[in-house]
Every structure is written in structure tokens, then in C-alpha cells.
């Protein structure tokens with residue numbers, strides 16, 4: 475995945491830090507905002523609270539940027555991912571909207587940042603149970619074989635990428651599951667009890683899947699949609715192979731997010 479995607483998220487966070495700092499200073503300095511009319515100490519209390527939040531945010535952002543640059547866990551990469559998922563991402567959507575950045579671009583950037591944090595965390599560990607979780611729209615629309623119960627039933631005709639995914643799953647001894655929606659995907663995760671997931675989907679489904687599965691590590695790979703959403707979609711198999719290679723080797727090879 476390209477650097478600009480990662481930069482959108484970092485840029486939005488840095489913008490948010492400056493925005494909060496500017497609001498804090500304004501609240502303290504501009505008397506006509508009227509905080510002192512509420513209580514004589516109100517400006518100090520509000521500014522102290524906001525400064526505390528700002529300090530925590532700067533510390534978190536600093537750690538996040540260092541982790542992303544080094545590609546290795548510095549402190550709390552897993553917890554940092556939680557903060558990105560639960561706190562920063564919702565804020566980035568709002569700030570991005572104010573700046574006219576599309577939700578889709580921010581979701582792509584979020585997936586990229588998530589992947590880099592997962593890779594930083596997994597760099598020296600080897601998950602034993604990996605689940606390849608695929609959307610049903612990857613299957614060729616006219617294929618009559620029901621692969622949602624067992625992807626191994628694929629006849630390998632080559633009309634869609636399921637054939638390559640089955641081969642990859644066999645090569646790396648991982649479980650491959652094809653799900654028709656979020657509910658089935660959640661059930662498959664509960665059944666397979668994976669230690670790590672490689673998921674392919676569109677921006678919206680990947681984002682919600684990563685949020686739902688947390689704290690499970692999920693490497694997200696965006697699908698290709700040459701015929702529009704949810705119909706005969708595709709995926710760059712080399713990206714799936716790279717992610718599998720990374721996890722299977724305890725994170726020794728890959729330096730970039732496959733997303």
C-alpha cells in the first residue's frame with residue numbers, strides 16, 4: 475500500500491492536535507467567550523482538562539508515528555491499535571469531513587495504519603492459527619458451486635480468484651472461509667478461533683470487520699471492483715501471499731503493508 479494513504483491518517487491526527495491546542499488557547503485568552511461568567515476558575519479548569527487530553531494525544535500520536543516509522547513495536551503496539559480503532563478513527567472521520575476528505579479515503583488510510591500496527595505487533599511472533607476470510611462476491615457470479623460451506627469444493631476452473639486462494643490456503647496450511655456477510659463472518663471467526671486473520675473486503679466492510687474483531691489482529695486487504703461493488707470482485711493474490719508469508723515467517727520479510 476502506498477505511503478500517501480498512511481499520511482492522510484497521520485496528517486489528520488496532527489491537524490486535530492493543532493485544532494485542540496488552538497481551542498485551548500482561545501478558551502483561556504479570549505475573555506468574551508464568557509467561561510469566567512460561569513465560574514471564576516472555569517477557564518483554568520477547562521484549559522487544564524484540555525491540556526491533559528492534548529498531552530495524552532501528543533504522546534499517543536508520537537508513539538504511533540514512531541511505531542509506524544520503525545515498523546516494530548516500541549510500546550503498547552496492541553493498545554495503540556485499540557486507541558486508533560476506538561478513539562482516533564471516529565474523530566478522523568469527523569475532522570476529515572470538515573476538511574472535505576472522503577470517508578472512503580480515510581477508511582483506506584485507517585486499514586493501512588491498522589495493518590502496520592498489526593505487523594509491528596506480529597513481527598516477532600508466529601500465529602499458529604490463521605484464518606483467510608473472504609467475501610462471497612469474489613466468487614464468479616455464475617459459478618454453481620456452493621463454496622460458503624466449504625471453499626475446498628471449488629473446481630479450480632480459474633474463472634475467479636477462489637482457485638488461487640484455495641491453493642494458498644493449502645500451501646500455508648491455513649483455514650479459508652468465504653462469508654456472505656458480517657454475521658456469517660463473525661460466526662466463522664468464532665468457530666475457527668484464529669490467532670490472526672487476513673481479510674479481503676471493501677473499505678466499509680474491512681473497517682467494521684477490523685473494529686469488530688479487535689483485539690484479534692486483522693491484516694486487511696482491499697478488494698478490486700472492476701464491475702462495481704459486490705459483483706465479481708477480485709483481489710491481488712500477491713498481496714494475500716505477502717501477508718501469509720509475513721505471518722508464517724514471524725514477520726521477518728515484509729516491510730510494507732500489503733493492504
Ligand code: SF4
Nearest residue numbers: 614617628629631634
Ligand atoms: S474458480 Fe472455483 S469458485 Fe471460482 S468459478 Fe471456478 S469453480 Fe467456481
